[in-house]
Each structure stands twice: as C-alpha cells, then as structure tokens.
Amino acid sequence: MLEALMQINWALLAPLIVIQVILMIVAIIDLVRIEKTNGPKWLWAIIIIFVNVLGPILYFILGRRQ
C-alpha cells in the first residue's frame, strides 16, 4: 500500500487537494462570520470538515440564509 502511495504523482494531485482545502477554509471562515445559518452551526461545521468537496458546496447553497 505504501509503495502504491509512493507511485502516485503528487505534483498532479497537489493542485486538486490545495483547492479543496481552500474551499473548506473559505466555508469555515464564512461559517464563523455569519450570524445565523439554516440549521445548527455545529452541524454545518462537521459537514464542511468531514464531507469531502460536497460538504462546503452544500453549505454555500443550503446553509447560508439569504
């Protein structure tokens, strides 16, 4: 398994991981600054951090109160 991990070309995947992290950080910053969300805040924090890619997107679309 470790050998397989070493074989992956990280230069290829790094940008993908970086923008995923940016997306997550932006969502977290917004969650901290926003006054109220649809549903409990702590739940959104968990979703943003643990649900990869879709978590922050779901938060931006459904979690923010217009």
Added chain:
Amino acid sequence: MQWSVIFKKELLENWRNFKWIWVPIVFIIFGIMDPITTYYMPKIINTVGGLPEGAEITIPQPPPEQALLMSINEYGTIGVLIIVLITMGLIAGELKSGVSELVLSRPVTYTNYITAKWASTVLLILASFIIGMFFSWYYVNLLFGDLSLSQLFGAIFIYGFWMIFVVTITVFVNTLFKVPGLVGFVSILIVILIHMVTSIFGRFLAYSPANLSSYVSAYVHTGEMTADMWSSIFVAIVGIALLLLLSINILKNREI
C-alpha cells in the same frame, strides 16, 4: 448609470457571499475530477481491486479529445445544477423578502433591474466555466496528450452559449414564482424537457440549443464550424433575448 449601479451592487454581493471563490473552485474540481480518475483507474483497480495474482486489466486510455469532453459532460449535469441552484433565488428571493420593492420603488426600470442581475450572474458563471475548462485542458494535455488551444477555445465558445441559456431560463422562471425552491425545480424540469424534446425530434431540431454539447464534441474532433452549429448558436442567442424580454414584461405586469 442606473444599470451599472445595480450591476456593481450585484457583483459586490456575489463577492461578499464568496460566490466568486467557491463557484470557480467547484467548476475546477468537477472539470478535472473525471480526467484524473480515468487516468488513475487502472492503478486504482490494480491496488485495491483484489484481483487474483497475475491478472492484468488493461483499460484503454481515451484520446485527449474524449477526455476534454468528459469535463463538458460534467458541466452539462452538475454544472447546470449548480447554475440553477445559484440563480434560483436571484429575483424570487428578493420578491419574497421584499427587497425588490425597495429597489424598484426608486426610479429603477424593470429592464435595468433584470438585465443587470442577469449580466452579473452570467459573468460569474462564464468566468467559472472558462477557468474550469482551462484547468481541464491543462490536465488533459498532461495526462492524455496534446490538445490545441483552438480546440479548447472552440469548446468554450460553443458550450458557453448553453451555459448562458441555462442562466436565462432560470432568470425567466424567477419572475414566475416567488419560492426559490420551486424556481429551481421548474428550471431543471425545463432544461430536461428541452433535452428530451431535442432527442425525440432530433431530425427536425438540429438547431436546438440542447444540441450544443454534441456540437462541442463534433468541433473538438473535426475542428470545423458547420452551418448547424452556427444556427444552433443563433437560436440560443434569440432564445436568450426572448426570455429576457418576457421576464421584463412579466415582472412589469405583476403585482409585487
């Protein structure tokens, strides 16, 4: 002057609620996800597939043109969904909360109000789509082989009209209903309907904007713009203009 005020206000709002960050990122992620997974699929199967010793699976790698079209396909499904979800509250949300009453009580014409909002959304979506396509193109070149810039620009040009068309449909439905969720649902329904009608009566509807995705495929492979492609683009432009005019009239005659 009026128009630019509303337009700038919309841009600022889209910046404040981070749309200018997360929408491009979403388009980038969905644009490069498919090429990357396809490229690594053989390796993934070999390491975690639990194949018997010695079994080798060879999965043919797609040509670069096909790989770029994977991203277009993603934009045709998830991209359209994101567009509708972003745009469904554009006017409906304001009608519901009463913000539009405030805006429209000042001397703002309905034409300015709708076109400015439409333009700000189109700008956001087009920018995200183009950025996403550039990322996809970069990865396709890296992983699958050469693809010229002209092929990329052609794909962006042709499919861009479909993206704008979807935004316009959603803006139009915005003027019909007050509930954003309903607006989203009906917009998706209309897009699906256009696809269905086009595929059923395909022979007579070569000019349907829903064909733009297949024309992207044709252009990327042949590098030629055919008359059908131009007519399809023309129909899309006419449709966009008509839908905008209709939305303005509907909003004008509506009790807010």
